[in-house]
Amino acid sequence: MPIPAPNLFPPFNIIRLSHVAFGVRDLAASKAFYVDTLGLQVTDEDDETVYLRAMEERGHHCLVLRRSDTADVRGLSFKVFDEAELDKAHDWFAAEGHPVAWVERPYQGRTLATQDCFGMPIEFYFRMDRLPPIHQKYALYKGVKPLRIDHFNCFSPDVDRAVAFYNAIGFRVTEYTEDEETGKLWAAWTHRKGGVHDLAFTNGLGPRLHHTAFWVPTPLNIIDLCDLMATTGYVGNIERGPGRHGISNAFFLYVLDPDGHRIEIYCSDYQTVDPDLEAIRWDLKDPQRQTLWGAPAPRSWFENGSVFAGVTPVEAALKATPIVAP
């Protein structure tokens, strides 16, 4: 079995994924997509930046759009349990030889910027401005009615190494795909917050961000979004779905923002808080791991991803015959 035993006593306590910042080339177009079409709420904005949150979130932002000359990702952010855990994180990354810096981030308290084992920029913080609840202000719901950010999925040039690294800081594997011939991991889903994933990895040119996912109430909200996008000029931005993944059992839709950043709309997770939860293994040769049902994914879905600012992705060593539409 290629996955490590879950690390139940990590060096610091990460609560959950928190937010991501996208570099976008046309701030107005991106805002229109995320606000008018997906239905995220603006919590602050100026000429350079738009801050957004989903309907059940009380933290100030789960997505930050920054005007940029190039479409890129500025880092994946995670919330830790308290300020003491932030210091533990700082010391652990420093001791492991990762670059560490305390950075200023609006609406957040102390924020640690560092990198993972592939140089992927990641940030940790505990304190963020808290906003009043809006989950019962139903007049504000629109678009796909996004409730919360759910997970990141990254291309990784070495999934075994990625899993080992994130396992060391407490991410537990819930499901994984193994390449039976080599015994190596093709993909893995890992969590902190008690769902199928906060962070997943797929073998490929990386590090790159494959997608950021938002949780919605029911499959009908996803169908509503398809109807809306198909009749408001966004039909070409629907990349894949709806369908159901074998892995995670998610009812999914993948859409592309105006810069090509991929967003998954998602429901039908399951609860993973048990420390003795057995990870589910899938064989790379089983097409239902990808698509329990639904049309095959297009080639773009297997190949395209968002680069991290300043990070040059590298080819994965592991090659496989991806299962794509002919």
Next chain:
Amino acid sequence: MPIPAPNLFPPFNIIRLSHVAFGVRDLAASKAFYVDTLGLQVTDEDDETVYLRAMEERGHHCLVLRRSDTADVRGLSFKVFDEAELDKAHDWFAAEGHPVAWVERPYQGRTLATQDCFGMPIEFYFRMDRLPPIHQKYALYKGVKPLRIDHFNCFSPDVDRAVAFYNAIGFRVTEYTEDEETGKLWAAWTHRKGGVHDLAFTNGLGPRLHHTAFWVPTPLNIIDLCDLMATTGYVGNIERGPGRHGISNAFFLYVLDPDGHRIEIYCSDYQTVDPDLEAIRWDLKDPQRQTLWGAPAPRSWFENGSVFAGVTPVEAALKATPIVAP
């Protein structure tokens, strides 16, 4: 405009499509598909035949499965307004030179068997055994929870001619696809019962039956069916969807029975009882007429259909570049 004016005073009064009989090669396998997976109710059966109805129907059957050496279709059946209309139908078809015969059909009253302009077998009747309602026996609902048969869709070698013929007997066009270059019809949807269609025609090798459709309560029932088929050995029988058609605005799924007879599961129709309802025109070059959103249809969906017993289909004169997955 290529479609004829609606014929509001037809020679006899057809109420609605009623039922279809399929020749099936493995009666047990077909019954398992239609009963255990789709959820139709058996109203009678013996070693040679299974009669089925959907949940809100009170007529004895909407689908008849007949053990057969070859997979085929035995005719499309329609209900007329009363016995007098049946006689008018008989006389009209006879006068127009179509073969006519009064045939015995179990559980039905007098039944007229004839052919349309392409030799496609069609039948008319007024009286069928009536059964007690089961639409509120919710313990019986299963599978996709089919409520009623909704329509037939046929390949036709000449859609203009098909529309002219069926218009003459009162079928009104609700939507149609025109080949702009030739000014000819590519496809047409026609109704009697007040929905988008009882009978539709698509240009192609014909006459053949493209699909038979069943109406279900909500899109979630269609998603439930995908989940069920994907995990009970029927994943290969899901041919296309779910998605939404531009034409008819239907939320659809296409599945294949064990003999390849195609079944559409369908919801989101609209009401068409107004005699002055304007037909909606679509351009053959508009891919959203087919797929408002969703993956492109596979080639099989464009090419395969069920033959009618004893009828040799002919090539369509009109050729076009079908919009298929590469």
Next chain:
Amino acid sequence: MPIPAPNLFPPFNIIRLSHVAFGVRDLAASKAFYVDTLGLQVTDEDDETVYLRAMEERGHHCLVLRRSDTADVRGLSFKVFDEAELDKAHDWFAAEGHPVAWVERPYQGRTLATQDCFGMPIEFYFRMDRLPPIHQKYALYKGVKPLRIDHFNCFSPDVDRAVAFYNAIGFRVTEYTEDEETGKLWAAWTHRKGGVHDLAFTNGLGPRLHHTAFWVPTPLNIIDLCDLMATTGYVGNIERGPGRHGISNAFFLYVLDPDGHRIEIYCSDYQTVDPDLEAIRWDLKDPQRQTLWGAPAPRSWFENGSVFAGVTPVEAALKATPIVAP
């Protein structure tokens, strides 16, 4: 059996219910309710009048709001098959001794104003301005996403007499409630357009309009409306439901507009086009006829209705113990 045999050859051909005009005391408040909360679309408006249609309708209006000193109803309108049927209607009502008048109605062709057997104002027309389809303009959908007007339900002082009258002009009974002790009708549902009802009658002080119903896609739209109304100041306007009626099998919600006009939001009908459809009989003593499940209806639902302008309702002769919440 207390209901008459269906009159399959009525003196003129009514296609369906069409629209209703409400007298409202605060036009802005009423518009806010119907447009912003329910989601109807404004097709025209001035200081005195607002015209509205639902999402799949192509006729100019299904609901007309008229500024008024008193909350009332100006008449129930029906569409006939063609102009000739309008003349037949005129002649039939005149011959039967009902007052008849040709009246001007904006956006409509010739309109016949008359009264039913209780003096209830009803109107007939064939031609109404036709508007482009909007059912695929998904960005316009909001509120409960109303698709079409579905039916009227009226208090009647003598349901047997109401059924006899409307049966004479072609309305067919689909379901009815019989008072077993007296053998008289307590309530009846009658249709023209092929669903459970265009027009229903309930025993009580009448004629008054009990409610006007709109058809929506799924039960989830009804739950969405409850969420919206409960958090935008309209919680007191939710009168009853959601629940399911035994009769008609409708999943329902009843809400009150600012003047107390009652609107039913409705889905889960069934098809009734068969001329030999057997009406379903319910016993007045069966509480599930009213409420297959759900909380009992409040007293207001049994007692309150909208008066017709200029018509004084009269007490019903038939008394029964209504089944209300204690």
Next chain:
Amino acid sequence: MPIPAPNLFPPFNIIRLSHVAFGVRDLAASKAFYVDTLGLQVTDEDDETVYLRAMEERGHHCLVLRRSDTADVRGLSFKVFDEAELDKAHDWFAAEGHPVAWVERPYQGRTLATQDCFGMPIEFYFRMDRLPPIHQKYALYKGVKPLRIDHFNCFSPDVDRAVAFYNAIGFRVTEYTEDEETGKLWAAWTHRKGGVHDLAFTNGLGPRLHHTAFWVPTPLNIIDLCDLMATTGYVGNIERGPGRHGISNAFFLYVLDPDGHRIEIYCSDYQTVDPDLEAIRWDLKDPQRQTLWGAPAPRSWFENGSVFAGVTPVEAALKATPIVAP
């Protein structure tokens, strides 16, 4: 503010609620209710006991039915993080003067039986037999399609004291109702697993179990259950709903098993893993805290609960005017 600060460093680590055992007087009737109607899966059974799990659970049981002369509850069970936490729990309860015992429970490892501050029997364990996943065996889904046990809700004679006790062992308050006049808690919702609650308390004769809740995929599953129960002899077992609570934002239905044990069917939770999540305060005078929309709860819902075997409930000191149907 009457609620204590969250205890982020409790003496032992409880992961989540786990299961409950009901004493039932007719084991076959109870099994029919939970299996055929609700859709739970039998994992083991004999003449005296039935073990059940929900569709996404891998632990052996979330509900145990035991043949009994009286309807009662045998204790509420919780899973801890590992065996070491179980020992810590033992020592903490012993030190606090609660009775402690290691008990044998089939399919479980070491199990600690103790009592809360009111003598309510509670149990803790870490290890339970693990079963293969069935969440993708869609042919097994039936009834309301229950996914997992979600929470317990208990009547407590002193909610402030209950909250203080459970806060001491790490349960964090997410929402609460305050009696403004006395400044005392009327009700509180507390969690361990990252949702709105694992355990809630309502002021009243206690300790008694008000209800046990199961999580389902969408509101439509709840409507399906209403339809099923209303037509299979269980209409009288639907006690309240469907509706939405203000508190927790839950779309709910309350049903009664054959012994009167109350089951809530539930969806629309939100995520509460943030340690700095602010609890939401509701005023006892606000009727929307209880019922954001929907019919008022019946008196039975306010008064009835299941007793714990061997525990005599006591009156609550705090009295208030419950908001019931007139």
